[in-house]
Amino acid sequence: MAKVEIYTKAWCPYCTRAKRLLTEKGAEFVEHDITMGGPQRAEMIDRANGRTTVPQVFIDDRHIGGSDDLAALEAQGRLDALLNP
Template identity: 65%
Template sequence: MPKVEIYSKFTCPYCARAKMLLDQKGVAYEEYEISMGGPKRTEMLERANGRTTVPQIFINGYHVGGSDDLAELERAGKLDALLAAPAD
């Protein structure tokens, strides 16, 4: 089972779109809600090389990027292979 992490904000439509794609694939994920900032937002900024937009998605520690990046992996047929890799 892959370790999928998503940093999101409560009212973010892009976050909802990314989570819907993961849900459709039956993938469990850990969501970090950063609407109010705090240590998880700081962690996201460090892990995502300063990217401030949400969502920021990680699969087994690999930084996928945002919702559009996740959707592009799906369109290119590369998302399933990434999700098939076991977590470290």
């Protein structure tokens, strides 16, 4: 199983949607809650090439993007291959 990380904030419906999809796929993930900012927020921005919105999803250290990007991979039938290399 791939290493999955997701940066989130509390009360974010897009974060909830992305986590739900990952859970439905059986993927375990590490969640970084950046609601209060801090060093993990700066880390996310750096890793996501300047993107500041949440969620930001990484699979095996590859930047996937946000909730819509994750859903698009699923719609294209490409998400399973990333989660189960």
